Structure formats: structure tokens, C-alpha cells
Amino acid sequence: MNRIHLLVIGLLLNSAISYAQQKTHVISHNEETIVTDPSKGRNSYKRFAVFPDKTKKIRSIILNLKFECPDKMRCADWDYVDHIKARQKNDSTVYEIARMLTPYGGFFQKDWGFEWRVDITDFSQILREDVEIDYIHTGYEDNKTRGWKVTVDFEITYGNPVANPVAIHKIYDGNYKYGYKDDPIENHLKPVTIKTNPETNFSKIKIHQTGHGMDANGCGEFCSKYRDVVFNGTIVDHQDLWKACGDNPLYPQAGTWIFDRANWCPGYLVQPDEVFLNTKGNESFSIDINMEPYETEKPSANELLTAYVIEYGKVNAANDVTLVDIIQPSTRLEHSRKNPIGGLPVIRVKNNGSKPLKKMTIKYFIEGERVQNFKWTGHISFGESAIITLPTEVFSKKESANFHVELLKPNGKKDAFISDNKQQSGYKRPNILPESIIVYYKTNNKPGQNTYSIQDSFGHVFLKKDSLNMKPNTVYQDTIKLKKGNYNFTFNDTKGDGLEFWYKVKDGRGEVKLLDSLGNAIKQFKSDFGSSINYHFSVRTDMPYELDNMPSIAAFPARTNGPFTLDYFSNKPANVKVLIVDQEDEAHVLETHSYANFSRGALSFDLSYLPKKRYYVKVFVDEEEMYKNRIRLKE
Known part of the structure; x- marks a missing residue:
């Protein structure tokens, strides 16, 4: 059993914050390759880590979990149950402090990664001194060619506990x-x-x-x-x-x-x-x-x-509010469906005071922009959290900046623990679109499941469409003119299966894009989006709009008897090459197809002559690999 002592203690100083917040990061598993043990159905990765001693006051513990594709194998395929368990040294009691359900990783490429967070402060009594952290990966898939690279990071904030x-x-x-x-x-x-x-x-x-x-x-x-x-x-x-x-x-x-x-x-x-x-x-x-x-x-x-x-003792303060998270704007992957935005910020707060939280001041701003102050009123009971939408839009011409939020004067009183009243998040400027845009919508075989609209930050609707009377496999285009402002394009699917899903081949494949008046793509969306698309954008008369020059490439169906179609849409013609390769040996090329000066169209292929297994379709644009996806030939 390896013994890891990774206790990194430091003062995290925010340039816009006038006080310091002391934190510790304890990393029990650092970019470890995690694979199954098919003989048992579970594989245990026990590591000792050194946590703060019992004399240190702990305010909160957040577990940050990061997944990546391993360096020498591909991402794993199956949705298995993983457990993160803790056992204090010289104690036999084991606590499950977190549970992870692994993703289906067959589509993920080498540069893929994702991060999740969960509050585990309730386990602060046992996360002290020497603790055995056991990452248990279950499942039976092959452990020679696929797995996960996992980092388990305990983010500990020192300070007086809530109770x-x-x-x-x-x-x-x-x-x-x-x-x-x-x-x-x-x-x-x-x-x-x-x-x-x-x-x-x-x-x-x-x-x-x-x-x-x-x-x-x-x-x-x-x-x-x-x-x-x-x-x-x-x-x-x-x-x-x-x-x-x-x-x-x-x-x-x-x-x-x-x-x-x-x-x-x-x-x-x-x-x-x-x-x-x-x-x-x-x-x-x-x-x-x-x-x-x-x-x-x-x-x-x-x-x-x-x-x-x-069991907890008395709540330590009457007035104590915590800024839990900044949801919008944010660059966190867990908030990626809601960002980037140029509209109304959204935050999550928690009342950690014994008195109900009825009012406070919220200060917020993008660096370099005007500071806003919002007098919030409401009712949040002890231990409860609430999502608050702030009333003033935020926008910066900078491509990226820091967004700051601070909570002040809960119930008009001094906050008992001010160190968790401030946060900053990453602001990324939303795409700039022209005043005249075209909504390009190609229906799949079930158009009645879809609705779409464009509205501003305050809910004023400028376009609203359903597809109840639209025909299957048909292109529809709506042209709309908008004034300067911040907007949200939403596209909903009532069945939650997007405009394509590999399991529902008979439903076909549709597409949705936003085009400029010349027919160039300014935003191309993935058709396999699940329940909805939420795309925030800004219309500016003092800034040029941006084209989406990355080609849109998609193969459908991904599970087939042999035939499949590759849809390709690009603003610029290029030399396009399509390769069919063996999934387990990508150097083994089975087919090569070249298309000169190609920009848009549907390309048809038939692999029914090949053995029934998995292959990759790769697309190179001007010799650069731009797309790779799996095709499964079924019996």
C-alpha cells in the first residue's frame, strides 16, 4: 500500500479581496490510473493521506474529483459505480464519503477531462490526521486497454465551523x-x-x-x-x-x-x-x-x-451567510450548459446562521466594469440554500475576465465568518452575433418533440416556434432581426433525446445552426444534446460578429449493419479526407476517401463487408485531424 502525504497549506490571496482565507488541499490520489478487476468486479486503490490534526478548526471540506483519459490507454466504456471511502488509522469503521457513477467514455479523446464537486463537511470528524482513502472502482470491462486517470482532491477551508x-x-x-x-x-x-x-x-x-x-x-x-x-x-x-x-x-x-x-x-x-x-x-x-x-x-x-x-452542537452564529457557488458567469465544466453568458448573473447562497436570512446586500462586478449593489430580501432558513438571480446584466468586451461577488450585512448585521462571503469566477465573453440572424433547423423523423425560442435576459420573447406542423427530414429557416442586447437561444426536446441519439436510429438525425444573412455558420450545435440547448449571445453594434469556422462533422448512425452517413458543414472549402480504421489498431486503415475543395454535404458509406465489430471514422481537414468517432457494426 502506497503512503501519500500531500498536505499543501497556503494562504489563498485574491487581489480583489481585502482578507485572506486559509485553505489546505489534501490529495489522496494524484492522476492515478484506475482500471477494473474483472475477476472480482471491484478494484481497490487504498492510499493514506495526512489531514489536519484535531486541534484545527475546519469550516468546510469540498471533494474535487477529476477524471481524464489515461496516458497509455483509452477512456473506459461503462457506467460503473465507484466509491470513495475513508477509514481513520487504527479504526475499523469505514465511511463512504462520496459515490461516483462513471461516464460512458467511448467517444472521449486523449485531451478529454471533467471535474465534479461535492460538499463532505459532515465527515470532518473523521478526516483528521492519518486517514486511509480507498477509491473503489467496480466493473468487469477489459483492464488492459481502457481505464480512467483519477485525481481525488480534498479542499479544506479552515475557520470556525457552522456548528x-x-x-x-x-x-x-x-x-x-x-x-x-x-x-x-x-x-x-x-x-x-x-x-x-x-x-x-x-x-x-x-x-x-x-x-x-x-x-x-x-x-x-x-x-x-x-x-x-x-x-x-x-x-x-x-x-x-x-x-x-x-x-x-x-x-x-x-x-x-x-x-x-x-x-x-x-x-x-x-x-x-x-x-x-x-x-x-x-x-x-x-x-x-x-x-x-x-x-x-x-x-x-x-x-x-x-x-x-x-450530531451537532449549537449553531455558532446568529447571522452567517455563505456564497456557495457562482453559477453564471462561470467557466466550471459542471455549469457549461449555462455558460458563457452576457446577461443576468446567478449565484447560490446558504444560510449558516441560526436566524432566518431575510435580507443582505450583494455586490457584484466584472473586473474593469461598474460595481453593482443589490438589496436582496427573502427568507432562507438555517441550513437551507437558495439560487438567486441578480437583477443587472453583466458584459465585458474582454474575451475573458474575473467576475466577483460579495455578500454583505446578513440581516443588516456583521457576518460572523466573512471569509466565505466572497468568490470570483471565470467570465468568458459570449459570442457576438449580427443584428440579423437565421435559425437553421433540419428536422429529424420526430419533429413534434421540439420547440425553440429567442428571448432577452428579462424574458421578453422575440422568436418562438414549435414543430408540430413541420415535416420530418426537412430544412426550415427563420430570419430574425434583433437590437443591441443580450439574448438566449433555447432549443428543447420533450423526449430528452436531442436531434439524434445512437440508440434511436429510426428517429433519424436533425441539425440546428445559427447563420448570418450570407448563410455562413455563426454557431453550430451538437445534435446529440439530450434535453435542451441553452445558448447565450450578445448583439453589439460596436463590435464585429464572429463566425463559427470549425467544421461541423457527424456520423450517423453510430450503430449500423453497414451503411452510415457523414454530415459535413463548413464556412470554408478545404481538402477533406475520411479514414475508416480499426478501433483497437488505428494504424490499420481499411478505407480512405478524399474530397477536394469540399465545404458542405452528406457523404454515404457502407461497411457491411467488414467483420462485425467497432471501428473509428476519422476526418482530416487540410491534413489536420478534426473528427474521430466510433462506428459499431452490429450483427
């Missing part, structure tokens, strides 16, 4: 069978009684739960069931264990990434459920998790569930 943690109790930890008549899940999810410590003022239950398996009803992965949290005999939380996946910021993926699932999606770091419990010191209480009653003839479903109760 002092008193104790942590593991109450459930298992892969529980679900739907079995002779062994119902409630035989295992039995009520637990806990006696609180004298200093306990409130408690919290924290739950990681995902549904897996596939019976005749799709349970437990593809069926929606509810769960109740019962505290002292009363239901205090009721929710459906279901998550929509068509708006996943990590898209497109190679597999069935758009299909909604039981509380998870492929390429998703689970955000645990949390419920506050009204507990007092030196009292006993009961806590129970109940699943929706369910039986089936041939069960195979499982509920993968861990749950903890954390």
Missing part, C-alpha cells in the same frame, strides 16, 4: 435486495435508536442512495420509487428516487447517457440527500428509512445505500 460536530453514526450500509416477496427490503432497513450526547443541539441524516439492477419493470435502475425518512415515527422527508439525465453537463456520451435513472446518471458525482433532525442532548430517538412497497415475480433490483446520522 461543532459531536458524533457520527453509520446506520445503514449495504446493497439491499429490492422487490423480493420472501425477503422484503424492510427486513434490512430496520429502525435505529440513537442516544444523543449531552451537548447535541440538532442532527442531520446524510444518505447516498442509487438504484441498480434490471427486472421486468426496469427496477432498480430504470424505475422511479419513493423513499421516506421516518424520525420518531413521523415522516420528515418523502421523495422520489429519480433523476433526469438529458441535461447532464457531461455530454454527449457513448452509451445510454440520456436515460433517466434511479437517483443517478452516467458521469455524475452523487450529491447526497440531507435531512435535519430536531434532536436534543441526552435524548433517545429513532430513525428509519422506508422504501416504497414493491414486489415482482423475478426480482433483480438492488438499492445501494449508505446513511449516517451526524
Whole structure:
């Protein structure tokens, strides 16, 4: 077992912030290649890391998880369950502190990478001194040619905690069978009684739960069931264990990434459920998790569930607000579907004070632009968070800049912990478009699923269309003239499967683009987008608009008996070369096709003579590789 001591302590100074915020980054797994163990179905990567000692006050712990393609193999293919577990030295209790559902990586290229975040502050009692962090990768796929490069980074902020943690109790930890008549899940999810410590003022239950398996009803992965949290005999939380996946910021993926699932999606770091419990010191209480009653003839479903109760002392401050995140503008990959913008900023705040948060001042600005002050009023209870849209548009002519937000005077009082009241995010200027634009929409075979519109930052609609009366596989163009301002183009698909999806070959493939009055592309969208496209842009009379000169290239269908079409659209003619190569040996070229002075069109191919396996189609534009995708020849 390797021993890693990566404790990087430093003062992070923001040039626009007048105070310092002390943070530590503890990295347990640093760009480690993670593969399966097909003989067991799980592979464990245990590493010791040194966390702060028990005398250090911890304000928060954020786990940052980064995935990349490995250096010497390609990204893995399957949506497997991965666990991040922690065990203190000389202790036998193991805690699942995070759960990751891996993406379908078959489309990802060598330069691919993605990052996720989850708040794990509730585990601050055990993330102290020497801790064994175990990254467990499950699954059975080949481990010689595919895997992931993983970094596990604990971002620890020092400071007075919201409330002092008193104790942590593991109450459930298992892969529980679900739907079995002779062994119902409630035989295992039995009520637990806990006696609180004298200093306990409130408690919290924290739950990681995902549904897996596939019976005749799709349970437990593809069926929606509810769960109740019962505290002292009363239901205090009721929710459906279901998550929509068509708006996943990590898209497109190679597999069935758009299909909604039981509380998870492929390429998703689970955000645990949390419920506050009204507990007092030196009292006993009961806590129970109940699943929706369910039986089936041939069960195979499982509920993968861990749950903890954390006891806390009194809240340390009456007025304490935290700026949790800047959602817009932002360059974080998890917010990529909402950015870049030139409109209204959006932030997430959390009330960590014992008094309800009813008012505060929010200061925000892009560096070099005018500072805005917003007098916010509302109601946020202790421990709750809220998303706030700020009322004034932000825009800068700079291609990139820093965007700053600061929260001031919660409830008109001094904030008890000012170090988490400020953040900055990356601002990237939205595309500049001309006053006259053309919405180019080529329907697929199911046009009735789509609607699209253009509106400004304040909801004024300038174009709104549905496709109920549109014909399949037909091009429609709408010309619209806009004044100077910031706008959002939205394109929605009610089935969540975009304008193409490899699994639904019969639905065909459509396209949507924005063109200028000369027919040049100013924005080309991926057709495999899931639920929606949200594209923010600015119309400026004092700035030239920009063309989207990157060729749009797409092969469809990706799973075929042999025939497929390659759609190509570019503003500029070029020498285009298409190669068909073996997926496992890309040096083995099976077909080469060259097209001189080519700019737009559909190219047809038929690989039905080849063995039934996977291939890559590669496209080179003026000798530069611009596209690579997988084609699977099915039986």
C-alpha cells in the first residue's frame, strides 16, 4: 500500500479581496490510473493521506474529483459505480464519503477531462490526521486497454465551523435486495435508536442512495420509487428516487447517457440527500428509512445505500451567510450548459446562521466594469440554500475576465465568518452575433418533440416556434432581426433525446445552426444534446460578429449493419479526407476517401463487408485531424 502525504497549506490571496482565507488541499490520489478487476468486479486503490490534526478548526471540506483519459490507454466504456471511502488509522469503521457513477467514455479523446464537486463537511470528524482513502472502482470491462486517470482532491477551508460536530453514526450500509416477496427490503432497513450526547443541539441524516439492477419493470435502475425518512415515527422527508439525465453537463456520451435513472446518471458525482433532525442532548430517538412497497415475480433490483446520522452542537452564529457557488458567469465544466453568458448573473447562497436570512446586500462586478449593489430580501432558513438571480446584466468586451461577488450585512448585521462571503469566477465573453440572424433547423423523423425560442435576459420573447406542423427530414429557416442586447437561444426536446441519439436510429438525425444573412455558420450545435440547448449571445453594434469556422462533422448512425452517413458543414472549402480504421489498431486503415475543395454535404458509406465489430471514422481537414468517432457494426 502506497503512503501519500500531500498536505499543501497556503494562504489563498485574491487581489480583489481585502482578507485572506486559509485553505489546505489534501490529495489522496494524484492522476492515478484506475482500471477494473474483472475477476472480482471491484478494484481497490487504498492510499493514506495526512489531514489536519484535531486541534484545527475546519469550516468546510469540498471533494474535487477529476477524471481524464489515461496516458497509455483509452477512456473506459461503462457506467460503473465507484466509491470513495475513508477509514481513520487504527479504526475499523469505514465511511463512504462520496459515490461516483462513471461516464460512458467511448467517444472521449486523449485531451478529454471533467471535474465534479461535492460538499463532505459532515465527515470532518473523521478526516483528521492519518486517514486511509480507498477509491473503489467496480466493473468487469477489459483492464488492459481502457481505464480512467483519477485525481481525488480534498479542499479544506479552515475557520470556525457552522456548528461543532459531536458524533457520527453509520446506520445503514449495504446493497439491499429490492422487490423480493420472501425477503422484503424492510427486513434490512430496520429502525435505529440513537442516544444523543449531552451537548447535541440538532442532527442531520446524510444518505447516498442509487438504484441498480434490471427486472421486468426496469427496477432498480430504470424505475422511479419513493423513499421516506421516518424520525420518531413521523415522516420528515418523502421523495422520489429519480433523476433526469438529458441535461447532464457531461455530454454527449457513448452509451445510454440520456436515460433517466434511479437517483443517478452516467458521469455524475452523487450529491447526497440531507435531512435535519430536531434532536436534543441526552435524548433517545429513532430513525428509519422506508422504501416504497414493491414486489415482482423475478426480482433483480438492488438499492445501494449508505446513511449516517451526524450530531451537532449549537449553531455558532446568529447571522452567517455563505456564497456557495457562482453559477453564471462561470467557466466550471459542471455549469457549461449555462455558460458563457452576457446577461443576468446567478449565484447560490446558504444560510449558516441560526436566524432566518431575510435580507443582505450583494455586490457584484466584472473586473474593469461598474460595481453593482443589490438589496436582496427573502427568507432562507438555517441550513437551507437558495439560487438567486441578480437583477443587472453583466458584459465585458474582454474575451475573458474575473467576475466577483460579495455578500454583505446578513440581516443588516456583521457576518460572523466573512471569509466565505466572497468568490470570483471565470467570465468568458459570449459570442457576438449580427443584428440579423437565421435559425437553421433540419428536422429529424420526430419533429413534434421540439420547440425553440429567442428571448432577452428579462424574458421578453422575440422568436418562438414549435414543430408540430413541420415535416420530418426537412430544412426550415427563420430570419430574425434583433437590437443591441443580450439574448438566449433555447432549443428543447420533450423526449430528452436531442436531434439524434445512437440508440434511436429510426428517429433519424436533425441539425440546428445559427447563420448570418450570407448563410455562413455563426454557431453550430451538437445534435446529440439530450434535453435542451441553452445558448447565450450578445448583439453589439460596436463590435464585429464572429463566425463559427470549425467544421461541423457527424456520423450517423453510430450503430449500423453497414451503411452510415457523414454530415459535413463548413464556412470554408478545404481538402477533406475520411479514414475508416480499426478501433483497437488505428494504424490499420481499411478505407480512405478524399474530397477536394469540399465545404458542405452528406457523404454515404457502407461497411457491411467488414467483420462485425467497432471501428473509428476519422476526418482530416487540410491534413489536420478534426473528427474521430466510433462506428459499431452490429450483427
